[in-house]
Amino acid sequence: MKATGGIDLGGTKIQAVVLDAEHAVVGQARLPTPRDGGGPAAVAQSMVRAMTEATQGAGLDLADLDGVGVGAPGAVDSATGVVERSPNIPGWEGAFPLGATLSDAFGVPVAVGNDVDVATEAEFHLGAGRPYETVLGVFWGTGVGGGLVLEGRRWIGRGSAGEIGHMVVVRDGAPCPCGRRGCLEAYAGRGAMEVRARELHDAGKATKLFEIMERRGKERLASGVWAEALEKGDRLAERLIEGAVEALGAGIASAVNLLDVEAVVIGGGLGSRLGQPYVERILAAMRPHLFVTDQPPAVLLAALGDLGGAIGAALRSRSRTA
């Protein structure tokens, strides 16, 4: 059996999958991303462990894998497998040869790509983007990431394309975690929204967000926390999410005005958790800003959900070995 591994390295979790020859997921495992200061080496060890568990879940050994792909956040050099920097992974400072380290551990070639790019490719090849040749992927989570497939080919520009989260939607606007102002992510990123929610909460505004967070045993306002607060009609959560939707509408419409893509696929932790009703709200928020009003792009919920990144990573390995 031809089997390929894929690993999605996230700031809080490591997701591994095994794909069979038809790209079906036949095994998967999820581990927390180490936060104990062990740096990239410890992270790589956990990635090996997750991949091992996923392989066992498929009734296979690591030796059965013909290759492994990795999607990593931050500045990734796909040619060398080196992750230059990865600010969202605890303790990851400076460049680390992730591809070579994992390749030694697995005994097969390891392809490393940007996490958002591989997730976009997964949606393009196997998910919501399948009917289209030109797709913008928007991953709405802690940050807001973007990936582009133009006429069937990944578009990375000089290596850093897709930063839709740092398109300016309000010049001189709200502070963004990136240090700039007015970026889409400053309004729509879960990280920025949590900072704002804490400020408002500390200033005495009523919200159930932090109560829900504690009851769920979380340290952060995870996507499920936001979803529960919205279900319970929490006004502050609604207001912040509404602001996020408006910013996503303006930013995505701007990208569409520039590129005129056929389809936009909305994924990421918040996107996948809030689902179709919010995809429709994002489209509604785009409409007032679309220059060509009579043919908006298809705006679709990511079909592969949480596994998209790991599946896309495995596909990256396949395209390399194909």
Next chain:
Amino acid sequence: MKATGGIDLGGTKIQAVVLDAEHAVVGQARLPTPRDGGGPAAVAQSMVRAMTEATQGAGLDLADLDGVGVGAPGAVDSATGVVERSPNIPGWEGAFPLGATLSDAFGVPVAVGNDVDVATEAEFHLGAGRPYETVLGVFWGTGVGGGLVLEGRRWIGRGSAGEIGHMVVVRDGAPCPCGRRGCLEAYAGRGAMEVRARELHDAGKATKLFEIMERRGKERLASGVWAEALEKGDRLAERLIEGAVEALGAGIASAVNLLDVEAVVIGGGLGSRLGQPYVERILAAMRPHLFVTDQPPAVLLAALGDLGGAIGAALRSRSRTA
């Protein structure tokens, strides 16, 4: 001698050129765009006249042209040569078969493209964009138009890509001539700036802009009017141009964050008239918004100036007949 004609149809002028086999301009003519309500037919007649004059200036006859290309504003169907609508051309309502009409007049094939797209292609092939494979053209004039060449190929998406002027830089911001709010063009377009200047002037703010306009015998705040006011230290003009530069910085940086292009070429009436110092100011205004700070794209003044559109139109004819 192999000679090709190119015509740039603008809201105020029609510019025609004749290119020789080496793409050098060997003849040119400029006529005002008819504003007497004759509609597209009258405009087409003036285009024939401009092309005839340019050909005579080159010591040639219309019969010597192997083809003619046209760059037209608005919604252009390159496959059929039909201009579906062209809001900036006086009296142009509804679709008009511009390509077929001119082809009958000239007796050669006529290629019709979008004016901004052909101007971008001219800068890519023969102008400031020559050293690069991936270029964003930004044409700063009455409106703000954009054109894209990605890895050597024109990018039009589903037909309407490049609308950088309608990327949102301030959500719920200033009204744009397009009817929306907060678009880049609402701050940087000469049309929107003139409206704002009139409002401020009518409200009693001091400015020499309208005095200069009248002395120059213009009915509008042409690019030369703005340039003279800036030279004379007109505070209101400086303030509005500064706002335009800031908006261009945010909008172009957003486009760069999304696409990571190698080069940005700044042209258009205002861009060409204000020149290199303002290109540098635009780059400075982009910097605070660029996600990858250590490798900004090259930001360059358009090299073909006023003739870029007509030259690009002729190139479009050549690529069609090549």
